[in-house]
Amino acid sequence: MLEGHEVIALDNYFTGRKRNIQHWIGHPNFELVHHDVVNTYFTEVDQIYHLASPASPPHYMYNPVKTIKTNTIGTINMLGLARRVKARVLLASTSEVYGDPEIHPQPETYWGHVNTVGPRSCYDEGKRVAESLMVAYHKQEHVDIRIARIFNTFGPRMHMNDGRVVSNFILQSLQGEPITIYGDGNQTRSFQYIDDLVDGLIALMNGNTTLPVNLGNPEEHTIREFAYIIRELVGSKSPVIHKEAQQDDPKQRKPDISRAANLLGWKPKVSMRDGLLETIDFFKHELDYEKTKMEEEKLKYSLKDGNYMREALKQLNTAHPSYAPVPVDE
Numbered sequence: 001m002l003e004g005h006e007v008i009a010l011d012n013y014f015t016g017r018k019r020n021i022q023h024w025i026g027h028p029n030f031e032l033v034h035h036d037v038v039n040t041y042f043t044e045v046d047q048i049y050h051l052a053s054p055a056s057p058p059h060y061m062y063n064p065v066k067t068i069k070t071n072t073i074g075t076i077n078m079l080g081l082a083r084r085v086k087a088r089v090l091l092a093s094t095s096e097v098y099g100d101p102e103i104h105p106q107p108e109t110y111w112g113h114v115n116t117v118g119p120r121s122c123y124d125e126g127k128r129v130a131e132s133l134m135v136a137y138h139k140q141e142h143v144d145i146r147i148a149r150i151f152n153t154f155g156p157r158m159h160m161n162d163g164r165v166v167s168n169f170i171l172q173s174l175q176g177e178p179i180t181i182y183g184d185g186n187q188t189r190s191f192q193y194i195d196d197l198v199d200g201l202i203a204l205m206n207g208n209t210t211l212p213v214n215l216g217n218p219e220e221h222t223i224r225e226f227a228y229i230i231r232e233l234v235g236s237k238s239p240v241i242h243k244e245a246q247q248d249d250p251k252q253r254k255p256d257i258s259r260a261a262n263l264l265g266w267k268p269k270v271s272m273r274d275g276l277l278e279t280i281d282f283f284k285h286e287l288d289y290e291k292t293k294m295e296e297e298k299l300k301y302s303l304k305d306g307n308y309m310r311e312a313l314k315q316l317n318t319a320h321p322s323y324a325p326v327p328v329d330e
Contacts, residue, residue, distance in 0.1 A: 001029040008043060010052070012036040014066070015059050020157045037074035041081060047205060048089040050078040053127075055094070057120060057246075058163035064122035071126030072133070079137040082144070090146040090205050091134050095216065095253055096124045097149060105254040108149065108212045118248040131212065138210055146204050151216025151255045155194025155275060156282035166191065169227050170276075170283050173236035183245030185224030188252045192217035193275030196268040203264040216255035217268040233276055 001007050001024070008031045009021065024030045035041055037052045053070045054060040060067040075091065082089040098106045099114030114124050137143040154166040161167065172179045192215070200215040221229070227240050260266045 001027060005029065007031070008033060008045065010035040010037060010041060012052075014063075015054050015056070015159065015162070017159070036070075037077055038069050040077050043081070044085055045081075045087050048078055048082055048087050049092070049201065049205070050075060050089055051092040053092070054123070056159075056162040056164045057123075060123040061119055067122045068126045071123075071130045075130040075133050079133060079141075079143055083137065083141050086144075088144040088146065088205065089134075090148060090201065091130055092201075093127045093131055093147055093149045093212065094123070095149055095151040095214070095255065096120065097128050097131065098250075098253075099124060100248060100250040101252065104252050105218060105256040106214070107256040108214055108259055115248050120248050145210050146207070147210075147212040148201055148204050149212050149214045149216075149255075150197060151214065151253065152189050152191045153194055153197050153216075154191055155279055158194075158279070160283060160286055165189065165223060165226065166230075166276075166279065167283075169230040170234065170280055173231050173234040173238050174280070174283060174287060176236060176238055178239050178241045179227045179231060181223055181227055181240060181242050183223075183242070183249065185227070185242065186222050186251075187249060188220050188222050188254065189226065190217050190220050190254045191226070191272055191275075192268050193270035193272070193278075195275075196270050199269075200260065200264070200266050203266045204260075207264050209259075209263045211259065211263075213260050213264065214255040214257050215260060215266070216257065217272065218255055218257055219268075219272055220252075220254045221272075229273070230276060230280075233273065234280055 006029045007024075010033050011018075012035065018025075018032070021030075021032065025032060033041075037050070052074055054063070054067050078089055081087065095106065097114070098110060098112040101110065102113050103110045112128070114128070115121060116125055118124075131147055134143075134145045134147055138145045152164075152166075154164075158164070158167055160171050169179055171177075196217065197215055200213075204213055204215070224240070231238055231240070257267060
């Protein structure tokens, strides 16, 4: 928008929050529409960033059918729109298409190792079908497509309670609660900062490849290492505890970003620690905001209850004047 582009944002608020884009509301180049991509949408655009889908395990396992519909019917609708108006469409796919990978790091040529009936399959398989739909529409209908396979991403405006490892660890550290690791903590992840992902998505959209492209930070850490890094950056004394491992949780996850580097000239620039510091600062402000909001709600209901009682006493005195008047504290 700062470059003069007009942006229409569609959101059903299943996991998103209007407050995340509050600062853009009212901008002449921005329009926010409450809409679900499982329903058709008609507009005139040049580019479509199809980012819609629950992305954290608690969210997509809470409503697996909704997750599958968003990634299949929603993708068909966005591809149909792209075909009608001859727009370029980018799919936000995921590293989850690789499942629990047997090849490390994961290149785009790897087909994956996915449990099709496991608790995560609604998301994993939904994205795999979405990629298949993209390729089919490209071959049959000549739709101009881009496919981004996004690895673990974090940053400001992520939901504090979305159940992902970054938000869990930061929130637990800030609140002095035990930092919970599922399994032995030796499973690995690679975390990229949101600014790097945005740069990668824009580079991919404006690039020339229709091949899937990994977007992630190849800096790899065990979950245990990650927990202690966050605890250190927060300055917390939270104990680190272990719980039973979750089903189908990948043992390792690291992107091979050679294709992104060669075709897009892209690589992550923000260090994990710098990104975490920004995210921790955001979480602190979010906690303060939630605390203030709760105090305001308590005050509002307290005043509401007080007003209700005063009005009730006035009505009692009016209805029964023979009774001794009940004092009303104004």
